[in-house]
Amino acid sequence: MSNHNPDAPKHLKHYFANVDQQYETSKFAMWAFILTEVLTFAGLFVAYIVFRSWYPDMFVDAHKLLDVNKGLMNTIVLITSSLTMALAIWAIQKNNRKLSLIMLIATFVFAFCFLGIKFLEYSHKFEVGQLPGEYYSYMGPEVVHLNNPHIFFSIYFIMTGLHGLHVAIGMGLIAWLIYATYKGNLSSEYYTPMEMIGIFWHLVDLIWIYLFPLFYLIG
Amino acid sequence: MSEHHITPLRTYLIIAASLLFLSGVTVWVSYIDLGPLNIVVAMLVATIKASLVAFFFMHLLWDDKKNLTMFLMSLMFFGIFVTITLLDTEFRGDLDLNPEVKDPINKRAVFYDTLPLTDTHGHPVDEHSDNHHEDKDHH
Numbered sequence: 001m002s003n004h005n006p007d008a009p010k011h012l013k014h015y016f017a018n019v020d021q022q023y024e025t026s027k028f029a030m031w032a033f034i035l036t037e038v039l040t041f042a043g044l045f046v047a048y049i050v051f052r053s054w055y056p057d058m059f060v061d062a063h064k065l066l067d068v069n070k071g072l073m074n075t076i077v078l079i080t081s082s083l084t085m086a087l088a089i090w091a092i093q094k095n096n097r098k099l100s101l102i103m104l105i106a107t108f109v110f111a112f113c114f115l116g117i118k119f120l121e122y123s124h125k126f127e128v129g130q131l132p133g134e135y136y137s138y139m140g141p142e143v144v145h146l147n148n149p150h151i152f153f154s155i156y157f158i159m160t161g162l163h164g165l166h167v168a169i170g171m172g173l174i175a176w177l178i179y180a181t182y183k184g185n186l187s188s189e190y191y192t193p194m195e196m197i198g199i200f201w202h203l204v205d206l207i208w209i210y211l212f213p214l215f216y217l218i219g
Numbered sequence: 220m221s222e223h224h225i226t227p228l229r230t231y232l233i234i235a236a237s238l239l240f241l242s243g244v245t246v247w248v249s250y251i252d253l254g255p256l257n258i259v260v261a262m263l264v265a266t267i268k269a270s271l272v273a274f275f276f277m278h279l280l281w282d283d284k285k286n287l288t289m290f291l292m293s294l295m296f297f298g299i300f301v302t303i304t305l306l307d308t309e310f311r312g313d314l315d316l317n318p319e320v321k322d323p324i325n326k327r328a329v330f331y332d333t334l335p336l337t338d339t340h341g342h343p344v345d346e347h348s349d350n351h352h353e354d355k356d357h358h
């Protein structure tokens with residue numbers, strides 16, 4: 001694209017003065033996107049806060065139906081995947097393409113584990129009828145005295161579901177990064193896509209850091 | 220691109236270890252009853268973890284401060300969102316103009332009367348013969 005300057009690097013778009021300006025612009029745009037992501041989840045966090053303040057006892061009792069061990073396992077899996085993502089960027093900055101590739105594949109595998117554990121949790125809840133809204137039907141001994149536990153599960157499923165969707169999208173993006181790194185399109189000279197997808201992936205981790213105590217560790 | 224800050228490997232490993240340690244702490248502390256402080260402690264630990272992720276993994280510490288500003292703005296607007304919503308939902312009925320809205324939330328939703336309720340094993344439970352409204356002020 002940089003027809004006016006034959007010495008410019010191939011990845012530099014002609015409408016940027018230099019690679020640093022291009023990199024900084026991409027990063028600022030990514031943070032604008034992160035802002036919209038935070039505000040998307042903000043609506044759901046507000047729903048959580050309002051309903052928990054209305055039904056404090058119901059939230060405490062209904063959360064006992066969630067499996068803390070699975071939640072903690074997912075927390076560990078996601079933090080580790082955040083580390084491997086950060087190390088993939090570190091490796092590409094050092095121009096170590098092979099290590100970067102290994103770290104990206106590890107990140108992908110951890111993301112898959114996260115969704116696998118989530119699937120086990122969801123399928124159990126579907127079986128016993130701990131479902132959102134009018135699909136709720138569970139009346140085991142822990143909840144017979146409770147008023148409206150379906151509200152807890154509506155919020156639980158929508159928040160963890162939207163988060164799970166982000167994990168799935170993140171997996172697609174990481175798969176593309178694996179391909180691009182394998183083809184040799186990314187290097188210490190140009191790794192902008194990896195840095196941006198890394199920021200997205202850490203945001204997914206960051207949201208889970210709040211979801212875990214808010215759903216699994218109440219009271 | 221060569222002058223980008225490269226975080227040392229040691230930093231990443233220390234941060235990841237701290238995050239895993241704090242995850243253990245937050246689970247451990249949730250088994251201790253601190254009363255109303257439970258949620259405060261849980262959110263404090265979560266915020267420390269989130270800050271570690273944002274500043275080190277997301278490189279905000281070394282970035283141009285405009286990126287941090289953008290992120291903090293999103294949190295600021297979240298704060299406004301929460302505050303204004305709670306100003307409504309927490310004080311409904313306080314003026315006694317319409318006493319019915321004051322405590323509308325401790326009744327079981329009507330649709331529980333028609334639900335096919337099931338127990339731990341997915342077997343049907345006959346709950347509908349009970350009068351749920353007896354325990355509407357259960358705490």
